[in-house]
Amino acid sequence: MHTIDTAYIDGSFVPTSGTVADIVNPATEALIGRVRLADRDDARRAIAAARRAQDALASTTKAERVEMLRRLEATVLARSDDIREATIQEYGAPLARARFVSEYASQAFAYAARTLEDYEFIRPAGRAIVRMEPVGVSALIAPWNSAAGTIASKLASALAAACASIIKPSELSPIQAHIMAEAFHAAELPPGVVNLVVGTGAEVGDEFSVNPDVARISFTGSTTTGKIVARAAAGGLKRVGLSLSGKSASIILDDADLAVAVPLALDGGFNNNGQACIAGARILVPRALMPDVIDRVKAHVAQLCVGDPRNPATTIGPLANRMQFDRVQHYIRRGLEQGANLIAGGLGRPDGLTSGYFAMPTVFADVHNGMDIAREEIFGPVLVLIPYETDDEAASLANDSLYGLQAYVFSRQRERALRLADRLHAGSVLVNTIRPDLLAPFGGVKQSGLGREFGVFGLESFLEPKSIIVE
Ligand code: NAD
Numbered sequence: 001m002h003t004i005d006t007a008y009i010d011g012s013f014v015p016t017s018g019t020v021a022d023i024v025n026p027a028t029e030a031l032i033g034r035v036r037l038a039d040r041d042d043a044r045r046a047i048a049a050a051r052r053a054q055d056a057l058a059s060t061t062k063a064e065r066v067e068m069l070r071r072l073e074a075t076v077l078a079r080s081d082d083i084r085e086a087t088i089q090e091y092g093a094p095l096a097r098a099r100f101v102s103e104y105a106s107q108a109f110a111y112a113a114r115t116l117e118d119y120e121f122i123r124p125a126g127r128a129i130v131r132m133e134p135v136g137v138s139a140l141i142a143p144w145n146s147a148a149g150t151i152a153s154k155l156a157s158a159l160a161a162a163c164a165s166i167i168k169p170s171e172l173s174p175i176q177a178h179i180m181a182e183a184f185h186a187a188e189l190p191p192g193v194v195n196l197v198v199g200t201g202a203e204v205g206d207e208f209s210v211n212p213d214v215a216r217i218s219f220t221g222s223t224t225t226g227k228i229v230a231r232a233a234a235g236g237l238k239r240v241g242l243s244l245s246g247k248s249a250s251i252i253l254d255d256a257d258l259a260v261a262v263p264l265a266l267d268g269g270f271n272n273n274g275q276a277c278i279a280g281a282r283i284l285v286p287r288a289l290m291p292d293v294i295d296r297v298k299a300h301v302a303q304l305c306v307g308d309p310r311n312p313a314t315t316i317g318p319l320a321n322r323m324q325f326d327r328v329q330h331y332i333r334r335g336l337e338q339g340a341n342l343i344a345g346g347l348g349r350p351d352g353l354t355s356g357y358f359a360m361p362t363v364f365a366d367v368h369n370g371m372d373i374a375r376e377e378i379f380g381p382v383l384v385l386i387p388y389e390t391d392d393e394a395a396s397l398a399n400d401s402l403y404g405l406q407a408y409v410f411s412r413q414r415e416r417a418l419r420l421a422d423r424l425h426a427g428s429v430l431v432n433t434i435r436p437d438l439l440a441p442f443g444g445v446k447q448s449g450l451g452r453e454f455g456v457f458g459l460e461s462f463l464e465p466k467s468i469i470v471e
Contacts, residue, residue, distance in 0.1 A: 002033025004174050007042050007198065008181035010049035011191030016042055018199055023174060026092040026318040027309055027356045035174040038199035043166070043207035046195035050137045050164035051213045053192030058134050058162045062121070065160060066113045068189055072159070073109035075186040076152060079179050080106065083148045086175040091144070092318040092357070094309045097272055104438070105152040105180070111439055112156035115459055119160075128467040134162040135239050135464050136215030139208035141201075141229070143221045144320060145275045145379075147173035151180050153438075153453060154218050155194060161462030163216065167196040168205055170221075172321065174198045201225060209233045216462065219243070220277075222377075223403075223447045230450075241451035241461050243277070243443055245377045246405030249398035250280035251420065253391070253411035254289060261410035261432075262296040266383065268408055268434035270304070270361055273317050274381030275324065277448075278406040280434070282367075282374055284394050287387040290365070294343055297363050297385065301344035304361050307353060316381055318357040325357040328380030332362055335373040340364035340384065369397050377403070391416075395423040404445035408434065427452070 002023060006013035018037035025032045038046075060068075076083075084102035087093045093101065121132045140154040147169055158165045169177035181196040197204055205225075208214055209232035216239040219229050226242040233240050250265040252258070268280040285293045309317035319325045332347050345362030359380055367374050367384035374384050388394045398407055407426040411417040414431070421429040427444045428436070436442070441457035443449050451461050 002175055004033065004178045004198070005036040007038045007046065008185060008194070008196040009042070009046045010195065011185070013181070013185070014045075016197070016199075018042070018203065021171060023090060024321065025089055026320050029355050029357070032089060033175065035171070035198060037171055038197035038204055040203045040207045042197050043199065043204040044211065046166045046197050047137065047208070047211050047213050049192035049195050050166050053164040053190055054137050056190065057164050057193055060162060062116060062119075065162060066116055068159060068187070069109045069113040069116065069156060071187040071189070072156070072184065073106050073113065076109060076180070076183045077106035078186070079183045082179045083176060086179055087148065088309045090173060090175045091147070091320055092273065092309050094273070094314045094317045095312050098309070101146065101149050105148040107438070108149065108152035108156045111455070112160045112459070115439070115456055116160040119456065119459060125467065128469045131466045131468065132460070132463040133466050135462055136163060137213055138163040138165050138216040138218060138462060139214050140165050140167045141205055141208065141217065141219045141221065142167070142169045144170035144172035145272060145277075147176040148180055150220050151177065153458070154220075157453065157458035158218070158462050159193070160459050163462045164193050165195065166208060166214070167194070168208060169196065169198055171198055171200050205229070206232060209238075210235065212236050214238060217241070218453070218461070226449065241443075241453070242449040243453060244405075244447065244449040245403060246277045246279070246444065246448050247282060247375065247377050247401050247403045248278060248280045248406045248408065248426070249282045249284055249401070249424075250408040251284045251394045251398060251410065252286070252289070252293065253394075253409065253416065253420070254286040255412045255416070256410040257412060258289065258292060258296055262293055263300050264434055265408065265410065266297065266300050269383040270316055270381050271434070273319060275320060275379050278436070280406070280408045281378065281383055282398075283383055283385050284388050284397055285385050287389055290385070290387050293385065294365055298344055301361050301363060306350045306358055306361065316361055319359055319380055320357070322357060324380060325359060328359045328378060328382060331373055331376070331378040331380070331382055335364045335371070335382070335384075338371045338373070340371060340373060341366040345381075369400055375401065391420055395420060399425045402446060403448045405448035406430065
């Protein structure tokens with residue numbers, strides 16, 4: 001049993017004073033621990049600690065911060081096994097995904113160190129000298145579906161920019177968050193440079209959004225919550241970055257190698273048990289190829305292995321909690337009610353699984369882009385196949401969405417795929433791959449967010465230019 005009853009504030013672990021919440025293993029529904037959440041006063045203490053640390057951090061040299069990032073890389077790497085275990089136990093990520101997250105968490109610091117080493121903080125513009133300065137105390141708010149990775153990449157960029165951080169992981173991922181806090185502590189940074197408090201959005205998240213000592217918010221989560229944060233932060237004109245929901249399109253062009261493209265598009269959609277902001281949840285298929293694609297989808301889904309996330313053969317684990325399970329069932333029901341053609345999966349658990357929040361990997365065909373299952377983010381392993389006639393129609397269907405986080409194009413002709421990529425309203429377009437590049441700018445257009453993370457764009461999101469003009 002895990003007992004978590006501290007927050008990491010000002011260089012030490014201090015008791016939290018909020019309510020107690022259960023931690024449940026989603027694969028077994030067994031109680032595996034309890035967390036005493038932080039409350040608004042704990043959040044204020046964390047902000048005050050960061051405020052005290054900010055000026056000294058702002059005057060550190062680039063080399064000193066590179067060294068801090070290298071230390072964090074090492075201390076987080078040393079906890080990789082624990083992060084992987086927690087991601088399986090608390091979240092239900094299949095082994096391969098949990099391994100990726102645990103490795104990525106330390107790599108995020110290495111990437112940021114490399115970016116910082118190459119970055120010029122002073123540059124000319126007209127008659128001015130422009131100095132890039134840290135924006136100040138930064139609140140980093142993370143969701144539960146990629147806890148360690150999101151915390152690591154936000155912190156790495158903030159620290160590279162010399163911003164002291166207050167981190168609010170989701171209240172639904174306390175074990176992963178606590179391991180990260182222990183790793184940060186082991187790096188022996190000056191007290192207050194990194195603070196981490198696990199609490200609810202209504203208390204800790206809200207305090208971060210309204211407190212005048214917070215200069216910037218880097219938020220990852222749903223579009224609904226992102227708007228609440230942006231509104232709350234507007235009073236203090238905080239610098240707000242939002243990485244939000246998605247309903248990404250995967251476009252299979254008529255010249256694509258279906259033997260490669262169909263499995264890749266499905267894997268991109270079922271990524272992270274379908275609980276991925278970047279999941280390619282709408283698969284656009286040339287109408288003439290639809291029968292062939294449907295056969296291939298059925299064959300691929302039939303060989304997916306849903307079950308114990310610890311089993312190396314498992315490709316899809318449980319949903320993270322009962323609420324997620326119910327949400328996914330709701331959308332499958334909605335798809336059936338609205339007349340979509342169920343070609344794989346369906347309601348309920350897969351055969352042989354009697355407990356755990358396991359949903360069936362589900363695919364609907366004959367889907368119209370106006371149906372709820374094509375418009376709303378389901379955040380589970382439920383994909384839709386939408387037919388189209390021409391590349392023009394594919395682009396307009398892909399763009400006919402509230403969201404614009406990521407898109408995927410599959411084609412044998414690079415130039416044709418790139419021409420289509422140019423027309424897609426999305427923060428990123430991946431061509432013939434589902435593997436992201438963690439140095440490339442990441443973020444959304446439209447209601448998928450504001451601003452970019454990762455690499456030099458991530459670093460600059462924590463900086464503000466100051467112009468110095470001398471006569
Ligand atoms: P969520 O919006 O419910 O919560 C995200 C975070 O916001 C949590 O830490 C939560 O406690 C906090 N929060 C809640 N209310 C708040 C408030 N009033 N003020 C401040 N903070 C508050 O999202 P979730 O369910 O944890 O995550 C899933 C969502 O996140 C999906 O929509 C997914 O697409 C999105 N997501 C986006 C990205 C991206 O990079 N674009 C990455 C992962 C997840």
